[in-house]
Amino acid sequence: MPKRSYGFTLVELLVVIAIIGVLIALLLPAVQQAREAARRMQCTNNQKQIGLALHNYHDTFSQFPPGCFVNTSNAPESGGGTSNPMRYGWMHPLLPMFEQNALFEAFIKEVHGSGTYPWNTTVDENIVDALLCPSDPNAGKIVRGDLGFAGNYVLFSGTNGLDGSGTNENGMFYCWSKTKFRDVTDGTSNTAMVGEIIIAPESGSDHDRRGGYWIADGGGGNFLAASFYNPNSTTPTSADRQKAGNYISTPRAPCADSVSGGFYRVTSRSYHPGGVLTTMADASVSFFPETIDNPIWVALGTRSGGEVNSGN
Template sequence: MTPSKNRGGFTLVELLVVIAIIGVLIALLLPAVQQAREAARRMSCTNNQKQIGLAMHNYHDTHLNFPPGSFVDINNWLPGIGHSNKMRYGWMQVILPMMEQTAIYDKFMEEVHGASPVYAWETSIRANVIEGFLCPSDPNGGKITNGSYGFAGNYLAFSGLDGLYNLGRDEDGIFYCASKTRFADILDGTTNTALVGEILVVPDQGTSHDRRGSYYVGTTGGGNLILTTYFNPNSKAPTSSDRQASGNFISTERAPCAGPTSGGFYRCTSRSYHTGGVNVTMADGSVRFIAETVDNPIWAALGTRAGGEIPQGN
């Protein structure tokens, strides 16, 4: 008799075991892959903020002060400051030449201050998305705000400890309406004072819009253009967290806010999708990752330029 030939291959049970093992290995590997991707995104965010910090320094070298938080005084309370809605822009536009975006800057200034000026949110370049102002971890970054208000980014400048109770007049941070803060004014030290931080961009809902990060529709106090250090990073404090006088903020779980407030009260809190904290550019140009568990007095001290605090342990 001719011996039977052995047939090679897997049995069904063996195949299922192999598939199960591969599935387990993928499940074990996936978190590591996600962590690696987030680490890369956080590094990219850090680099974006370093470039903004460098642009701020270059602006200071040219003008001998940091740019104003915002240019508009829509209530005409600050002598010599434009109160037209056409001036509703701030620090972001004026550092564009220092970020290799001179063409956008020139077009913006031509349309806002030219022979036939238009509102800042009506300029033809308002919808230009500038990657240098986007955190790659935020899936909503680069939103074009409803109402034709234009591009909304993830990085805002710090105005100080608390909300803009005085509608932006001489806040205790570096940026506010018509501010011209110099290095010499930062008495707490540039390594101890926050310059620029992150926010979360909130999606619009139908005809309702969230203005946080909308660079082309600033207010007297900077409103959508500034940050405070009142609440810790990534705060989810209910109802009393972010505020906007006209009510143009949309409350979400990750970025809660109060309804319309009287007296021109504004507040915006630093938040990110980075695990455990936010990136912050300091006035010396360095970028630090600040944990959301930081002691609140330390975080608050970073927001002021001349508070006399010693923020140890930050």
């Protein structure tokens, strides 16, 4: 009897490998979609927590926190010149709402007790997970010894961003703002409150201030967004009109030295396919496509513009 050999021929092995490759190719998009769905759900939850924190602040102090405690010349409303330590914004007074009491107390002690600038404190590199979008690969960026921790969530200052002193914009948050619910006459469900931005990676000695909560040098354009351009717009925007080099332009988050009108204008952008998540003034979170009609998106950025929103 001749011996029988067992095993695969080379042709059979190649066919099996090809079939496995096809199955992986079919499954990979589904896996990626499932992962993005989970990340989007986490981002929605993060924004919901910020919205509720802002509401809790309003319940406690009868107004929303200022978008920034200094104007575009770095001067606080209480006076004291531009070399003061109050160059910070809305994120810091919300820390207790995120169960970050120890971080908040350490920050207050150094800034108001010792006169230390926020970005020079010993706590500016602490990462607050609630301020990170899991879809952004650069989320949680830290610029050591300069800008500190950068996050993905910013507040809306209105249509154009910040202009002039930045103290009288048409959105909910701006320099020295004291917005109350009664001021949102467009309706809390029709007014954007919290948006997303993309964190630009560092490049050598160049830094990008967008999302840098610990530095409001020049008026806080780094953590206030404008609704001038549609979500995920590739039109260059400006994070700091006065200081060239305080940005890093990337294909997904282009930035320029100056823009039309000289505004601090940060556009809402995200890594979520097709649009951005946005928290409205009623603390609800909605997804707005990048194809939204621009007049509607612009109207969502104002608190009392009296616009009639319809369509998408």
